[in-house]
Every structure is written in C-alpha cells, then in structure tokens.
Amino acid sequence: MTEAATPAIACRNLWQVFGPGADKALTDALSRSGNDADKAAANLREKGYIPAVQDANFEVKEGELFVIMGLSGSGKSTLIRCISQLLPGTGGEIHVDGENVVGASKKALTELRRKKLGMVFQHFGLFPHMTVVENVAYPLRVQGVSRKERLARAQEVISLVGLDGREDSFPRQLSGGQRQRVGIARSLAVNPDIWFLDEPFSALDPLIRRQLQDEFLRIQATLKKSIVFITHDIAEALKLADRIAIMRDGKIVQIGTPTDIVLRPVDNYVREFSKDVAKGQHAKVASVMRDGEGERGPDDPGLTTAMTLDAALAHCMELYEPVPVRDASGAIVGTVHPSDLAAALQVDET
Ligand SMILES: Nc1ncnc2c1ncn2[C@@H]1O[C@H](COP(=O)(O)OP(=O)(O)OP(=O)(O)O)[C@@H](O)[C@H]1O
Numbered sequence: 001m002t003e004a005a006t007p008a009i010a011c012r013n014l015w016q017v018f019g020p021g022a023d024k025a026l027t028d029a030l031s032r033s034g035n036d037a038d039k040a041a042a043n044l045r046e047k048g049y050i051p052a053v054q055d056a057n058f059e060v061k062e063g064e065l066f067v068i069m070g071l072s073g074s075g076k077s078t079l080i081r082c083i084s085q086l087l088p089g090t091g092g093e094i095h096v097d098g099e100n101v102v103g104a105s106k107k108a109l110t111e112l113r114r115k116k117l118g119m120v121f122q123h124f125g126l127f128p129h130m131t132v133v134e135n136v137a138y139p140l141r142v143q144g145v146s147r148k149e150r151l152a153r154a155q156e157v158i159s160l161v162g163l164d165g166r167e168d169s170f171p172r173q174l175s176g177g178q179r180q181r182v183g184i185a186r187s188l189a190v191n192p193d194i195w196f197l198d199e200p201f202s203a204l205d206p207l208i209r210r211q212l213q214d215e216f217l218r219i220q221a222t223l224k225k226s227i228v229f230i231t232h233d234i235a236e237a238l239k240l241a242d243r244i245a246i247m248r249d250g251k252i253v254q255i256g257t258p259t260d261i262v263l264r265p266v267d268n269y270v271r272e273f274s275k276d277v278a279k280g281q282h283a284k285v286a287s288v289m290r291d292g293e294g295e296r297g298p299d300d301p302g303l304t305t306a307m308t309l310d311a312a313l314a315h316c317m318e319l320y321e322p323v324p325v326r327d328a329s330g331a332i333v334g335t336v337h338p339s340d341l342a343a344a345l346q347v348d349e350t
C-alpha cells in the first residue's frame with residue numbers, strides 16, 4: 001500500500017455501549033444474534049444499555065472533510081470521543097494514520113491527542129483569566145515549547161483566523177463568533193494532522209455562522225487537514241462536506257457525498273433532513289452524467305461536472321438532446337440529457 005492510500009482514520013465494527021459491564025454485554029449480544037448488529041443493539045437496549053455507537057464502519061481519507069450529521073442524541077459526539085480515545089470504546093478497531101489506537105498505552109494516547117489531534121467544541125471553555133494569545137498558546141505551553149516560539153506560533157494562527165489586534169483581549173471582551181475563532185486558533189496551534197470539530201458554530205447567529213463557515217473553508221483550502229466535523233444543520237453539512245455520514249440512534253445509516261444524500265437518501269430519516277434543501281443548488285452535474293460518448297445532439301451549452309443542477313438546467317432550457325459535459329481541464333468526460341437534469345430536481349416532489 002502506498003502512503004497516500006492510508007486513511008487518516010479507519011473505524012471497523014466500532015461500538016460504544018454505556019451501562020455496567022458493557023463489554024461483556026456486547027460480546028453476549030453479538031454472539032446471541034449471530035453477529036447481527038441491529039439485533040445485538042436491540043437486545044442491548046432491552047436490557048437497559050445504551051448502544052451510543054453501533055457497529056460504525058468508515059474511513060476518513062487524508063485531507064478529507066468528513067461531516068457527521070444526525071439528530072440530538074444520535075451518537076455523534078460519542079463517536080468522535082471514541083476515535084480520540086477519550087472514551088475507551090466497547091468493541092471494534094480504530095486506526096489513526098494506520099496505527100491501531102485501541103489498547104494503546106496511556107502515554108501514546110496522550111502524545112496522540114497533544115500532537116496529532118486538534119479539537120474544537122461548541123462550548124469549549126476558553127480560560128477566562130488568560131488573554132487571547134495566552135489561550136491560543138496554551139497547548140504549546142503544555143508541550144513545553146519555549147515562550148518565544150509559542151507566542152510566535154500563536155500569533156500566526158491568530159492571524160489565520162482573523163483576530164489580529166485582539167491578542168491581549170480577554171474572552172469576556174469578545175463576541176461569540178470571536179471566541180469561536182479563538183477556539184479554532186487554539187486547536188490549530190499544535191498543527192494537528194487530524195481536526196475534530198463538534199458543532200463549532202451551532203451557538204452562533206446565522207450570519208456570523210455563515211461567515212465562519214466561509215472562513216473555515218478558506219483555512220481548510222490552505223491547510224488541507226483531515227477533518228471530522230459534526231453538525232446537525234444539513235445546510236452546513238452540504239456546504240462543507242466532501243462526504244457526510246448520517247447517524248440515527250447510534251447507527252450510521254448512510255455515508256455519501258452531499259449529492260448522494262440529497263438525491264439518493266436511503267430512507268425517510270435521511271430524506272427528512274434534506275427535504276427543505278434546494279437540491280438544484282447542491283447537487284452537481286456529475287451526479288446525473290452518463291459516462292463516455294453516448295449519443296449527443298449538436299448543441300454544446302458548456303456544462304461542466306462541477307456545475308450545480310440549477311446552473312446546468314439554466315444552460316439547457318431550450319435543449320432536448322443530450323449534451324456534452326467537461327471536466328475542469330475542458331476535456332469531455334460524459335453526457336447529460338436535459339430531461340435527466342429536470343427529473344433529478346423533482347426526486348422528492350411527490
Ligand atoms: N457518559 C455517558 N454515559 C451514559 N450515556 C451517555 C454518555 N455519553 C453519552 N451518552 C448517551 O449516548 C447517546 C449519544 O449521545 P451523544 O452525546 O453522542 O449524542 P450527539 O449526537 O452528540 O447529540 P447532540 O447533537 O445533542 O450533541 C445519548 O443517548 C446519550 O445520553
């Protein structure tokens with residue numbers, strides 16, 4: 001395997017069950033159900049256990065922005081607490097950069113969390129008695145980095161999140177959005193490979209929230225971290241994600257690109273999330289394109305794979321025959337029938 005192919009995170013049959021003697025209860029439930037995860041989870045629930053994460057299987061690729069979405073209580077936070085080993089996990093495997101972290105020594109885990117992982121939480125308490133720059137530099141202080149070096153690094157990430165000039169402010173002197181920026185800067189201070197963000201923007205009002213999302217995407221475009229981002233806002237998920245995992249009652253019910261989630265929901269729970277989303281603004285031409293040459297008409301309205309369905313349809317208003325689609329380099333990579341564009345936009349209108 002080449003290095004690039006090693007996923008940043010890989011979870012196999014990951015379970016987190018809450019309740020006394022959960023390890024044994026899970027082993028029993030699995031053996032009694034013949035390793036059927038749904039049956040085992042139901043069995044655990046009957047006995048009063050909470051299977052907060054049920055048999056999770058997924059990979060986060062290097063540089064990927066992986067969003068976990070689901071209703072309150074569906075297990076999102078528990079899942080990232082398992083991955084970062086803040087919770088021991090009840091069963092399954094977790095690999096971070098190819099290394100098995102289940103059962104790793106305390107020392108190794110502390111190293112992992114301090115150097116490899118960055119975390120931002122919704123109400124991540126900043127230290128009220130420390131200034132912005134001291135808060136941001138704090139993780140480096142814990143690592144024993146010299147004062148001069150850590151202040152220089154703190155300044156760098158403070159600029160990155162747009163807080164120049166506020167270095168000496170105290171948290172109480174900042175707005176909610178500014179405080180979240182400090183939290184983001186602090187999580188980036190150690191330059192982590194993997195970045196966990198648990199509903200970092202949920203408490204903010206919509207305008208500030210959108211602003212921070214845009215900045216977050218801008219930062220990610222330069223840093224290219226491997227990211228697990230939790231939200232229960234579908235619009236936020238669709239805007240940010242390379243791929244989205246949808247959780248329900250501890251179970252990942254669907255993993256897919258934003259287009260998959262919007263156009264091909266696996267069940268009503270997923271469909272419910274995307275119900276109010278304007279599909280045409282999120283789904284891309286690539287999702288309805290047919291590969292290869294195909295039969296094409298004479299027109300070439302200039303469609304590209306990355307164009308939204310709305311934009312594509314606007315280009316094809318008067319066309320009735322299949323048209324070519326180009327990739328970013330201008331090469332023709334497939335064909336789209338204008339009627340497929342229209343049909344894709346009506347998936348849910350019954
Ligand atoms: N330490 C714990 N002990 C017992 N049960 C727990 C513990 N932590 C979480 N749970 C339970 O696990 C389930 C999943 O909780 P979790 O916090 O992961 O949900 P969530 O999807 O992050 O929700 P929210 O969107 O509200 O943050 C819930 O039923 C919760 O009550």
Ligand SMILES: [Mg+2]
Nearest residue numbers: 076077078198
């Ligand atoms: Mg949570």
